[in-house]
Amino acid sequence: MLKINKAKWAELFAALSAQGTLYLPAEVDGKVDFTVWQDGTEVNLQATQTAKSIKNVFFPQIENLLDFKTDGLKLSVEQRMLPEEDTIAFGVRGCDVCSFEVLDKVFLKEPVDAFYKARREHCTIVSLACSAPDETCFCDTFAIDATNPGGDVTTWLVGDDLFWQANTDKGKELTEKIQALLAEGDEAGVNAQQKATKEIMAKLPLADFKIDPKIPAEQEKVFNSAIWKQLSDSCLSCCACTYVCPTCHCYDVRDFEIDNKVERFRCWDSCMCKDFTKMAAVNPRVSRLERFRQRYMHKLVYFPENNEGTFACVGCGRCLQKCPVSLNIVKVAKALGVAKDV
Amino acid sequence: MCNCGSKDVLTPQIGVVTEIRTETSDVKTFRIEKPEGGKVFDFMPGQCAMLSAPGMGEAIFSITSSPTTKDYMEFSIKRCGEITEYLHAIEVGQQIAIRGPYGKSFPVTTEALKHKDLIFIAGGIGLAPLHSVIDYMLANRDDYGSIDVVYGARSKEDFVDYKELSEVWPKEKNTKVHLTIDKAQEGWTGNVGFVPQFLKDLKFTPDKTVLLCGPPIMIKLCLAALIEMGFAKTQVYTTLEFRMKCGVGKCGRCNVGNKYVCKDGPVFRCDEIDELPDEY
Secondary structure: OEEEEHHHHHHHHHHHHHHOEEEEEEEEOOEEEEEEOOOOOOEOOOOOOOOOOOHHHOOOOEEEEEEEEEEOOEEEEEEOOOOOOOEEEEEEOHHHHHHHHHHHHHHOOOOOOHHHHHHHHOEEEEEEOOOOOOOOOOHHHHOOOOOOOOOOEEEEEEOOEEEEEEOOHHHHHHHHHOHHHOEEOOOHHHHHHHHHHHHHHHOOOOOOOOOOOOOHHHHHHHHOOOHHHHHHOOOOOOOHHHHHOOOOOOEEEEEEEEOOEEEEEEEEOOOOOOOOOOOOOOOOOOOHHHHHHHHHHHHHHHHHHHOOOOOOOOOOOHHHHHOOOOOOHHHHHHHHHHHOOO | OOOOOOOOOOOOEEEEEEEEEEOOOOEEEEEEEOOOOOOOOOOOOOOEEEEEEOOOEEEEEEOOOOOOOOOOEEEEEEOOOHHHHHHHHOOOOOEEEEEEEEOEOOOOOOOOOOOOOEEEEEEHHHHHHHHHHHHHHHHOHHHOOOEEEEEEEOOHHHOOOHHHHHHHHHHOOOEEEEEEEOOOOOOOOOEEOOHHHHHHHHOOOOOOEEEEEOOHHHHHHHHHHHHHOOOOHHHEEEEOOOOOOOOOOOOOOOEEOOEEHHHHOEEEEHHHHHOOOOOO
């Protein structure tokens, strides 16, 4: 195992930044979020959770896909260049690392999304183990090990030392590039931290939270349960949960006219939005209840059915922190555990 | 370095509109070819394509022509929203962006339909996807049993492809066309009434396989009539309609249960639809 002392982090970030655009958690407008590192960035490796996930590195909130040009009756389409920029996602927690695997099941499944694939391939993920999990954390529900979060490189922050371990060829390649900054480290500190973190996790409020494995089998009853009305009544349809969620991936494709040409862009969307399924004549999900139900049924039932049991949730807890009316996937899943009987 | 060779799944191709036929007051049929001639892509009956109205976006349409037509594709499109409004305003020679094919076709190459006696039931613009299947079967006539087309429209003027319905299909071997309109009108000697009742009046024996397409309410009522007549849901195929953006099962818009209408449909057997949550 290798390590680097806090005194040398500025050099580390500069060296990593020379290898590709470096995204890391930092103080941004009074909150901690992933941002592109530059000289003077207030890096924050202590905060357990960034406000938003880092999915936008692969799946940007808005991206242009192509341009149309018209000339009389003639039309031409020019697809935007696929991204070729090398990136490093640094300080990614275990839950977010696993969220990429969920997104891969959507975007890398045939037919492959070329923009997502290009970004994914050009990114090296440097994860950061958790040592102070939040009360809203429940990654353990999905068998995610926050103390050994994986990615191309795993790091552990113990005292003033950042311990560093390359996991993949990509990770080893990056490690070689910054080798001069790294010193040999002793695993004892990391092992002790992992043990201590697991003890904290066992005492978290959601430590015993498990999703009832019977829900998919009883989905018809669950779907028709009266509990949805009770749950969705307080939802404001603000879609904050969708935007902060690392696994939500619904998108819209729209056109924008500018300077006599048309740009076609893709942007994040939410199945909780009123017009999401609206067609010229009808809207199959006209009520908030239906849209609310769709989001949770998709995450807890439909997605696992199509993906060998993988839930479209990684237990990051952001929806617990951000929902203005305290709705969240834990509350819904707990209700559904009994919903089949209601 | 240019990497424009790596085409994304959402990037359309260019086609040109080479013919536009006005079918009814609100339906036109558009013929689309590659600018250099020939079909933009191959497909099977029941599959769909995304057509673009640059500046407004895309919408998904079923392909009306048969795959056996080598040189072009046709789309019968009803004017009912922004994109269809744009399409109804374009002229012959207009180039258009198109991508596909999307979705599962009717199972025309399998034993599910081959050598079966078939009833096609359509309402209004619902004939569009069935038209592709009918022409495909007529081009491979010996592979299929009897064909009955039951088609209902608001009035005589609202039948799409009336010439083909009245003059071409009825002359094909072992093929009958049964037309009905909602309300009596002058000069109409055929049946008057809605399709579900017309089906019962036609007294079809429940040994046939049914392909059913039309407005959701018509589908529901026809299915009920068929069941009353002794048909099983496993004998009836239909199509679902949902809003779509990507067409490839990613954008989330057409997700119903664990299915995506764009890639797992739009063609479903009615017993498969029963397994989906009731929100289509």
